[in-house]
């Protein structure tokens with residue numbers, strides 16, 4: 822499972838990284854999301870990754886199942 826971010830939608834609220842700080846970070850300037858894993862999310866972090874996707878009010882995060 823991967824997560825991709827649409828930075829045109831991300832408003833930098835930070836709810837995703839509050840839900841799963843091991844999966845989501847933020848740029849220093851505008852606070853836009855950084856998905857810490859460009860490939861598969863480690864299995865033990867998948868639940869948090871999904872929580873982060875569900876917490877985003879801008880629907881900027883998408884799950885991609887391989």
Ligand code: SF4
Nearest residue numbers: 831832834835837877
């Ligand atoms: S919750 Fe959504 S809009 Fe907010 S920083 Fe995360 S991806 Fe961006």
